[in-house]
Amino acid sequence: MEGERDGDMYYAPAAAYAMDLGINTFRGEVILDERCDNQGGSSTFWDGSGRQFRIDYLRIENHPLIGAPRFASDMTLLNLVLNNYLRERVATAPLVTSVEALHREFLQDSTPRALFAVVSLDVDSQRAPDTRAVDGTHYYGFLLFRQGEMIYVVQHRQPVLMPEKMKSVLLRLADAMEIPGRVRSDTDIERLRRALSRMAPQGRIEPARLCSAAAQGESS
Secondary structure (H helix, E strand, O other): OOOOOOOOOEEEEHOOOOEEEEEEEOOEEEEEEEEEEEEEEEEEEOOOOOEEEEEEEEEOOOOOOOOOOOOOOOHHHHHHHHHHHHHHOOOOOOOOEEEEEEEEEEEOOOOOOOOEEEEEEEEEEHHEEEEEEOOOOEEEEEEEEEEEEEEEEEEEEOOOOOHHHHHHHHHHHHHHHHHOOOOOOHHHHHHHHHHHHHHOOOOOOOOEEOOOOHHHHHHH
16 A cells, blocks of 8 residues: 555644655554654654654754754764764663664765664563563664754664665655644644544554644744
């Protein structure tokens, strides 16, 4: 069914970006979980094949994961954010027993310039049995780039190590993002809920967790 669906637009909170959920990077249904606060936000997408994608957006000013010198270059900022992700988010996850950085590459030909990386995660599901996580080694890809006052962190998880395929998937997802997006209203949120309900597997109610309009206002 790849590419068979007419897409529905997803507008991230605080007009961070927009994306057509019908792009063929996603296979089949899309289920979405969204979190946001006044420093940025995160949207996690699962497609009909169970593949996970995630897009975080971080406001550069005063974000705890950045904390860079005032006149730092974009590459310094991207490396700093990636290092903080690995140290403070990935390595501290309760399911993760070890993290190893396998690949890091500065993509000079991309616009905007981007940082690509792949890490391996060893997962022990017994540490959090309610999550239904799969034991073993997983490979997690990152693509970071700056646009205006935001740093975007595009992520994807794969079961085997394929750096070039990982890079291709992340670049396609990033290329599909329209920046900026559009400030959402209550009506937009309800429209998105209905769109995601149509896409979700039968029998699943409320497939999306979405930030409230108040929370969006705090992010703006």
